[in-house]
Amino acid sequence: MSEFLLEIEHLRKAFGALVATDDVTLAIRKGETHALIGPNGAGKTTLVGQLTGELKPDAGRIVFDGRDITELSTARRARLGLARSFQITSIFDSFTAEGNVALAVQATERHSFRFWQPAERIARLRRPARKLIADVGLSPLGNLIASKMSHGQHRQLELGMALATHPIMLLLDEPMAGLGIEESRAMSKLLASLKRQYTILLIEHDMDAVFSLADRISVLVGGRIVASGTADEIRNHPGVRVAYLGEEDDAGDFRADG
Amino acid sequence: MPRIGAKMTFLRRRDALLFVLLAVAIALPPYCGTYYTRFATQIAIYGMAALSVDLLLGYGGLITFGQAALFGVGAYAAGMLTVYGLTDALVTWPLAVLVSMLFALAIGALSLRTRGFQFIMVTLAFAQMVYYFAQSLRNWGGDDGFTLPQRDSLGLISLGDHTTFYYVVLALLVLIVLLANRIVRSEFGMVIRGIRDNERRAAAVGFPPYPYKLAIFVIAGGIAGLAGALMANHAKFVSPATMSWQLSGELLAMVILGSANSLIGSIVGAAFFLAFRDVLSDFTEHWMLFFGPLLVARVLLVKDGIWGMLVRATGADKVGAPRVDFPEALEHAADSKPGAAK
Amino acid sequence: MTLALLVEQLFNGVQFGLMLFLMAVGVTLVFGIMRVINLAHGSLFMLGGYFLMAALAWTRSYTLAIPLAFVGAALVAVVLEIVVLRPLYRRGPLDQVLATFGLALFFNEAVTVIWGRESIPLSIPPFLTGSVEIIPGSAYPIYRLVITAVAIVAGLLLYLLITRTRVGALIRAGSDNREIVAALGININLLYTLIFALSAMLAALAGIMMGPLLSVEPGAGDPILILALVVVVIGGIGSVRGALVGALMVGIFDTLSRVLIPLVIQTNATSALVGMAVYVLMAVVLLFSRTGLFAAHRG
Numbered sequence: 079m080s081e082f083l084l085e086i087e088h089l090r091k092a093f094g095a096l097v098a099t100d101d102v103t104l105a106i107r108k109g110e111t112h113a114l115i116g117p118n119g120a121g122k123t124t125l126v127g128q129l130t131g132e133l134k135p136d137a138g139r140i141v142f143d144g145r146d147i148t149e150l151s152t153a154r155r156a157r158l159g160l161a162r163s164f165q166i167t168s169i170f171d172s173f174t175a176e177g178n179v180a181l182a183v184q185a186t187e188r189h190s191f192r193f194w195q196p197a198e199r200i201a202r203l204r205r206p207a208r209k210l211i212a213d214v215g216l217s218p219l220g221n222l223i224a225s226k227m228s229h230g231q232h233r234q235l236e237l238g239m240a241l242a243t244h245p246i247m248l249l250l251d252e253p254m255a256g257l258g259i260e261e262s263r264a265m266s267k268l269l270a271s272l273k274r275q276y277t278i279l280l281i282e283h284d285m286d287a288v289f290s291l292a293d294r295i296s297v298l299v300g301g302r303i304v305a306s307g308t309a310d311e312i313r314n315h316p317g318v319r320v321a322y323l324g325e326e327d328d329a330g331d332f333r334a335d336g
Numbered sequence: 337m338p339r340i341g342a343k344m345t346f347l348r349r350r351d352a353l354l355f356v357l358l359a360v361a362i363a364l365p366p367y368c369g370t371y372y373t374r375f376a377t378q379i380a381i382y383g384m385a386a387l388s389v390d391l392l393l394g395y396g397g398l399i400t401f402g403q404a405a406l407f408g409v410g411a412y413a414a415g416m417l418t419v420y421g422l423t424d425a426l427v428t429w430p431l432a433v434l435v436s437m438l439f440a441l442a443i444g445a446l447s448l449r450t451r452g453f454q455f456i457m458v459t460l461a462f463a464q465m466v467y468y469f470a471q472s473l474r475n476w477g478g479d480d481g482f483t484l485p486q487r488d489s490l491g492l493i494s495l496g497d498h499t500t501f502y503y504v505v506l507a508l509l510v511l512i513v514l515l516a517n518r519i520v521r522s523e524f525g526m527v528i529r530g531i532r533d534n535e536r537r538a539a540a541v542g543f544p545p546y547p548y549k550l551a552i553f554v555i556a557g558g559i560a561g562l563a564g565a566l567m568a569n570h571a572k573f574v575s576p577a578t579m580s581w582q583l584s585g586e587l588l589a590m591v592i593l594g595s596a597n598s599l600i601g602s603i604v605g606a607a608f609f610l611a612f613r614d615v616l617s618d619f620t621e622h623w624m625l626f627f628g629p630l631l632v633a634r635v636l637l638v639k640d641g642i643w644g645m646l647v648r649a650t651g652a653d654k655v656g657a658p659r660v661d662f663p664e665a666l667e668h669a670a671d672s673k674p675g676a677a678k
Numbered sequence: 679m680t681l682a683l684l685v686e687q688l689f690n691g692v693q694f695g696l697m698l699f700l701m702a703v704g705v706t707l708v709f710g711i712m713r714v715i716n717l718a719h720g721s722l723f724m725l726g727g728y729f730l731m732a733a734l735a736w737t738r739s740y741t742l743a744i745p746l747a748f749v750g751a752a753l754v755a756v757v758l759e760i761v762v763l764r765p766l767y768r769r770g771p772l773d774q775v776l777a778t779f780g781l782a783l784f785f786n787e788a789v790t791v792i793w794g795r796e797s798i799p800l801s802i803p804p805f806l807t808g809s810v811e812i813i814p815g816s817a818y819p820i821y822r823l824v825i826t827a828v829a830i831v832a833g834l835l836l837y838l839l840i841t842r843t844r845v846g847a848l849i850r851a852g853s854d855n856r857e858i859v860a861a862l863g864i865n866i867n868l869l870y871t872l873i874f875a876l877s878a879m880l881a882a883l884a885g886i887m888m889g890p891l892l893s894v895e896p897g898a899g900d901p902i903l904i905l906a907l908v909v910v911v912i913g914g915i916g917s918v919r920g921a922l923v924g925a926l927m928v929g930i931f932d933t934l935s936r937v938l939i940p941l942v943i944q945t946n947a948t949s950a951l952v953g954m955a956v957y958v959l960m961a962v963v964l965l966f967s968r969t970g971l972f973a974a975h976r977g
């Protein structure tokens with residue numbers, strides 16, 4: 079049908095006098111990796127909240143895979159194939175790493191009203207979980223209780239859980255947040271490997287990653303999309319530089335080698 | 337495979353501890369006479385009720401101040417049926433469980449729309465509603481309650497004898513513990529624990545929280561109702577006091593004193609509470625004067641409950657490590673919290 | 679059911695509602711700002727009554743006894759805040775509920791130790807006895823009118839405190855963002871102690887005023903506390919306006935249903951329905967809005 083997997087149409091959200099999302103229209107094609115960048119306070123978190131169903135927009139609609147999901151709950155959207163990872167680590171603290179992913183795998187079943195079999199022994203849950211743990215590079219730590227993992231390992235786990243639900247689209251909220259150089263490179267490599275299989279909406283501050291991964295980039299400033307295009311187009315867009323950096327020169331951030 | 341062997345030793349230690357407790361429970365009370373047999377029966381009954389609270393609290397993260405209402409509903413249902421002449425436990429007890437599950441469904445459907453502090457207040461309020469309802473039943477003694485002409489019989493077995501009744505109650509308690517254990521380790525249990533740990537994440541992964549929370553609420557209500565039915569038979573007396581919010585609070589206290597998130601802990605906590613009351617009442621009728629501060633002290637000063645401390649003291653705490661089927665990657669698996677999910 | 683009787687019951691309902699307001703506003707302030715649920719709040723209501731009785735027995739004068747009772751309640755509140763409540767600010771709801779529940783159990787038993795289990799009647803202050811004809815044919819007790827007035831004054835003073843004073847601004851700021859208030863160099867500990875003492879004083883005031891009407895007994899504060907919690911659920915957590923509206927709703931609804939329901943429904947279930955009416959109201963409000971009518975924050 080449509081070549082677009084996610085269509086955001088004239089979305090608007092205001093908190094009292096503060097308009098956090100101001101007539102945002104954005105369309106993401108199937109298979110595309112689309113990055114959303116913008117300074118802090120631009121309204122990225124509010125936008126993500128509306129896409130995942132945690133916030134209700136004041137106006138506008140969201141169409142996912144041909145379906146209007148504006149009124150759907152977070153869980154419903156996840157089951158339709160929209161998976162997300164959180165900017166601030168949000169995992170099941172008392173579960174092991176593998177347990178976390180296994181629970182995400184479990185979520186793909188029609189329901190979980192099964193009371194008898196111990197979940198840890200169910201191969202159809204544990205096997206894919208183990209594989210995903212390996213895929214995101216957490217293999218030796220599968221049995222580590224999640225609350226005891228490092229921040230970097232949490233980011234990997236976040237990604238693993240997003241992948242576990244067999245999504246068609248990944249909404250990745252600052253997957254590189256707080257990672258060191260080595261870890262960022264590893265995560266970037268990991269994300270690159272996902273490009274072929276998934277449509278990705280990537281929210282990030284790390285410009286290296288953004289320019290190396292994104293097919294298209296949109297810039298959100300003050301709740302509005304001020305520019306949208308390919309990496310080159312955005313790099314050379316004068317308005318973007320000003321909005322992002324506040325001045326004409328010192329646009330070092332916007333060179334991929336910067 | 338020495339690693340697995342090492343784990344097995346730890347597993348055996350906790351199981352051994354449980355086995356010892358069970359052996360004591362089976363052998364000791366009748367040996368000590370009627371008074372202690374009845375006392376042990378009371379512990380088992382309150383332990384079952386406290387366990388239902390632990391299911392909600394420790395595993396579901398739901399702090400309910402209204403479980404006594406479901407306990408009382410079970411007691412009233414069983415008591416009323418017995419007075420009406422239905423004295424077969426195989427009929428009345430399941431019916432009592434069913435009635436309390438229905439009440440739990442109604443209360444839960446409304447209460448679970450709220451979260452956190454509001455949920456606590458709302459469960460408290462609904463429990464009061466049931467309490468006032470019970471008080472208003474003029475035909476059933478109102479505030480004074482009513483007595484049962486006899487205990488129900490289990491099929492052909494008469495339960496009038498305290499020792500027989502005790503063993504029946506104990507068997508049911510063991511059954512409930514095994515069932516609850518199955519539930520918390522099942523797929524359903526995993527969802528409940530996930531919702532407890534991080535409801536937002538659970539929803540983001542595809543689990544709608546409400547139906548699962550309602551289900552555990554109803555299950556816990558049924559268990560509390562069974563405990564209530566047993567209580568009605570134990571005392572041959574039922575009154576609105578079994579539904580008071582103080583009892584709800586006491587059940588929470590039992591879970592915390594014994595160790596939340598462990599099932600067995602709530603039974604240990606019930607034993608502690610009743611023993612404390614029993615021993616101190618010999619000295620003063622104002623034993624509550626000491627229990628209140630004890631509870632405050634436990635909350636403010638002590639990090640864990642009795643069962644947790646016992647498990648750690650006997651070295652059986654390594655059981656927190658996941659019982660894994662595959663030997664690789666056992667290195668980092670250690671957690672001192674009993675009942676941690678795998 | 680005469681018009682006079684209906685009006686009298688309405689007045690009673692408003693009066694009861696205002697008492698509940700004094701209780702509920704304390705709950706909602708303490709929870710809204712300090713994020714603490716305090717199940718010992720009912721104990722302060724109860725202690726208000728007991729301290730009044732004890733002070734009366736000692737001084738034989740209402741004019742001395744009432745302030746003394748306040749001082750006593752204030753002392754208890756301050757000690758409570760420092761010893762038990764402060765460690766609880768950082769803890770979760772379970773710890774708070776259990777610790778304050780333990781306190782409530784302790785206080786109920788403590789008054790039994792000191793003054794016995796029986797309910798002790800208190801007489802209305804001699805200068806406030808008698809009634810007045812507010813509607814021709816209906817004599818309404820002066821005492822009830824006076825305490826209603828006192829509650830209204832207390833409410834107004836509270837409103838002025840919160841909206842017009844520096845302390846009030848701090849209270850409102852603390853309600854929105856604790857860290858900023860602390861960062862401004864304000865002594866958060868002192869602020870919290872003040873807020874708690876304020877809420878305790880309001881509860882004690884309600885207890886002192888209701889003493890002559892309800893009699894003083896162990897556990898007297900518990901049913902009032904529960905109704906206050908219902909008020910907060912209905913009105914919305916953290917909202918003083920919600921506490922007022924909710925309290926008046928509950929007070930009037932409860933009082934009127936006690937009178938009207940037995941007239942309409944003449945069965946055995948009558949007293950059940952009467953006691954349950956308020957909770958049905960709460961259930962209806964919850965169906966309508968999960969966070970109550972005027973919620974200040976979300977959960």
